[in-house]
Amino acid sequence: MLNIGPYKLHTVTAGHLGLDGGAMLGIVPRPLWEKTNPPDDRNRIDLAMRLLLIEGPDRTFLVDTGIGDKFSEKLNGIYNVRDAPLPDEAVRRAGFDPTQITDVILTHLHFDHAGGATGSSSSEDSKRTAMFPNARYLVQRRQFEWAREPSVKDAGSFRPDDFMPLYEGDHLTLIEERAEIADGIELLPVDGHTPGMQLVKVTAGTQTLLYVADLVPTTSHIRTPWIMAYDNEPLRTTAEKQEWLGHAADEDWILFFEHDPTTAACRIRRGKRDFERGEDVAI
Template identity: 40%
Template sequence: MKLYPINAGNFKLDGGAMFGVVPKSLWTRTNPADNNNMIDIAARCLLIENGDRLILIDTGMGNKQSEKFYGYYFLWGDDSLDKSLAKYGFHRDDVTDVFMTHLHFDHCGGSIQWNKEKTGYQPAFKKAHFWSNEDHWHWATQPNRREQASFLKENILPMEESGQLKFTGLPEQKVLKNSLLGFDIFFADGHTDKQMIPMINYNGKTICFMADLLPTAGHLPLPFVMGYDTRPLLTLDEKELFLNKAADHNYYLFLEHDAYNEIITVKHTEKGVRLDEVFTCNTIFN
């Protein structure tokens, strides 16, 4: 097995929204804001080369939305999904599986693209299966009013229409063991219903793709919960459960949205689970 970080692009989000009720004077210590209160955010995806399978976890925003849409997110840097794939000698058509932690636009938008005539949409990975789970798919395709701006039908419905959509099973408790994709999945419901957190056994290490369960290292304190989360009290419990296991078993936490910290480990302290070490992907994957 080989792992590759794939940066699908960088953007900015409102720091207050990213940290909910936590005072700005606290969260700016780890996530400084600009004059518009915006903080730097990454869309760091993960590519897994395992035998004859090439699995991409999440795909970023994509490039099919309007200029007005992207204007809300202050895109920065020159990273893109295609450039990142090419860096490691891959092309979209090499990808066999696209695993989506959840279907918010900044995690799955790159899965679907315009057709050549720009009259409709088509899969951006024409040879890949798209993986979600049945409960989250139902949640995303019949969205509540809180999340409907994040579940864009043009990102989601073409997956099913293409015939390339597949569902993982659902766990009896929190973790789905022995997944068909070769990694375990932790299910978390606080951010959105049935978000999936991949847990990958790699060279004796457990690499956890944290998605929006832990967006940045600055979100380690339990009360530091995003305003975007639909069930913030449940997020508190899920973070506590997962982070305690991460500290107990020395999990390596791959941070999708942290623009500056790629992989971290955590430890127990008197104040709870806190940051231990910071690593680059090259250090852990090479």
């Protein structure tokens, strides 16, 4: 747990998955990434699905929802999905009741982030309901529109069952660009990974934590050119990393990593040529 002003921040663990190491590290040759990200016999590297629960004085926010349980056994095998509770159970394991969640912030609608936004696949009916019944779900309008008509490149990353029921059930709040949704909690849109992905910034006094989602999925991606091959616009990601990691390094922000298999959070600094990892922060 970490305190930032009036907020208590908690890590919520929604399991692990494995994605192709080459796709995760983009143009970086395997000899450079395989020591820190050891691939399995199918070239997949281990990734976490780490959610952030922000407990405020009168609202409780959950950032992202993990992969959910809508995949077939075959797809769970391909993506090596394991130890992945539904997010309501993950929230319970962190010591909260799912009905306490007032706001679910979806960074974007890719299946490993929004998969748990709607109900379990065990019943056709519950598939159509919001996982957190008392919550509003916050997504950038541009991301929602993109997810409904994605590019050929990232169409495979969206499952309409994850988000259309939220829209049809009036649970979605569409966010227009940069927005402060509570005192010190800001949503920051970035577009290189997918249009209208949003980072979550929590600030009080001199302390800031930034939930970097798929802009910097793991600590390996702190280096500017280490960018996923999944990104729609890698040059845009480069500029967005320079902007936000620049703030983080210069203003001593904490970065919170959704996908790093072992490290939840750390600070960064400017090295001789590029950003470097700083001290770990326990949350």
